[in-house]
Amino acid sequence: MKRIEEVDFGYLVELEPHGADTFVGPAPRSRWGRLFGGQVVAQALRAAQSTVDPAHVVHSLHAYFIRGGTHDEPVRYEVDRIRNGRSFATRRVVARQSNGAILNLSASFQRPEEEVDIQSMAPPTDVPPIERSEDTGWDGLLLRRAAVKEFGRTVSWVRVDGSPSGDPEVDACSLAFVSDAVPTGAVRAAHPIQVPRSRTRETFVGASLDHIVYFHRPGHAHQWLLAEVRCHGLVGGRGVSVGNLFDPDGVHVLTIVQEVLLRRRRQEGGGADGLVGKET
Numbered sequence: 001m002k003r004i005e006e007v008d009f010g011y012l013v014e015l016e017p018h019g020a021d022t023f024v025g026p027a028p029r030s031r032w033g034r035l036f037g038g039q040v041v042a043q044a045l046r047a048a049q050s051t052v053d054p055a056h057v058v059h060s061l062h063a064y065f066i067r068g069g070t071h072d073e074p075v076r077y078e079v080d081r082i083r084n085g086r087s088f089a090t091r092r093v094v095a096r097q098s099n100g101a102i103l104n105l106s107a108s109f110q111r112p113e114e115e116v117d118i119q120s121m122a123p124p125t126d127v128p129p130i131e132r133s134e135d136t137g138w139d140g141l142l143l144r145r146a147a148v149k150e151f152g153r154t155v156s157w158v159r160v161d162g163s164p165s166g167d168p169e170v171d172a173c174s175l176a177f178v179s180d181a182v183p184t185g186a187v188r189a190a191h192p193i194q195v196p197r198s199r200t201r202e203t204f205v206g207a208s209l210d211h212i213v214y215f216h217r218p219g220h221a222h223q224w225l226l227a228e229v230r231c232h233g234l235v236g237g238r239g240v241s242v243g244n245l246f247d248p249d250g251v252h253v254l255t256i257v258q259e260v261l262l263r264r265r266r267q268e269g270g271g272a273d274g275l276v277g278k279e280t
Contacts, residue, residue: 004028004036005140009160009222012039012141013046013173021079023047027071027097031138032201035069035102037208038180040095042173044105047077048091049169056089056109057218058172063105063211073097087111117217121255123246124148124228130157136197142181143224152190152231156182157224158245164222171220175254179213179245182227183258187239190231191262205263209238212257219253229256237263 004012007028015023025043030036041063049058069075075095082090088110095103126148133145133156141161148155158178164171184206195203219225229243239262245254 002026002028003140004030004039004142005138007141008162009141009174009177010162010165010170012177013042013170015043015046015050015077017050018076021051021081023050023077023079024074025077027069027073027075029071033071035071035075036142036180037065037103037211038177040065040069040075040103041105041180041211041213042177043075044077044093044095044103045107045176046169046173047079048093048105048107048109049173051079051081051091052089052109053084054169056111057168058107058215059110060214061105061107061176061212063103065103065208065210066101067099068207069095069097069102070099075102082106087113119252121244121246121252123226123244123250123252124155127155127226130224133157142178144181146185149185149189152186153229154182154185154189155226155228156185158182158221158227159224160221162222164220168218171218171222172215174221175215175219175245176213178221178225179254179256180208180211180258182229182245183211183241183243183256184208184260184262186229186231186241186243187234187260187262190234190239193264203265205261205265207261209259209261214255215253216255217251217253219247219251223248225253227256234262237261 080092093105133147137144145157232240243256
């Protein structure tokens with residue numbers, strides 16, 4: 001099975017139809033052995049898009065990570081057409097492998113409307129340039145640079161390697177993909193136990209629990225995006241982070257909300273209830 005660093009984004013979201021409103025996607029392995037949550041979210045969104053009139057554009061998605069996906073088999077995406085309206089359409093997608101459901105996603109699509117466009121969020125200004133930021137990417141598909149880390153707040157640069165597809169639907173999937181690459185760090189930055197990045201996985205068990213993305217304006221992740229994320233609290237091993245992503249022109253493209261599981265390891269080999277794992 002291919003590793004996620006070895007594939008391009010087009011390969012990742014090229015789903016194969018398998019009957020009515022059912023699609024199958026590839027499952028390249030992440031560096032920590034499971035499927036990357038952003039990969040499953042992006043593929044689930046792509047499956048939903050395949051059943052929606054192209055005149056409707058995704059404006060939000062809500063996802064629950066149920067259990068960790070394996071790279072040993074493809075992922076099956078089953079789409080339920082909840083609603084088709086003149087202005088809005090709603091889809092539910094369940095991602096499955098042989099051990100059961102691994103993700104449940106709801107996505108809402110809107111026909112674009114000529115209304116006011118007001119941006120109230122601005123990108124942070126205390127950010128070193130990309131070339132002076134710490135490389136925390138995967139040496140392949142996901143490029144990431146950590147720029148700022150302070151109590152409960154991180155700022156990073158993130159992008160998908162390669163060129164934009166020219167397809168707005170695929171570009172939206174690229175944004176969904178990178179949206180899962182930035183929220184966890186802010187929760188870690190709020191934790192009273194701070195360790196070097198190299199010791200993170202031996203100190204903590206981390207997993208995404210649920211994930212929300214609001215798509216404000218058209219964009220793609222094949223360019224450097226600036227992500228500012230703040231932790232809004234940490235209790236019972238669960239932390240909530242809220243982030244904003246800006247394109248190179250300072251346009252507010254996405255808002256992300258994620259609840260993260262962050263547990264101290266209490267014994268060797270402790271797990272995270274089989275949820276979608278990630279580097280924290």
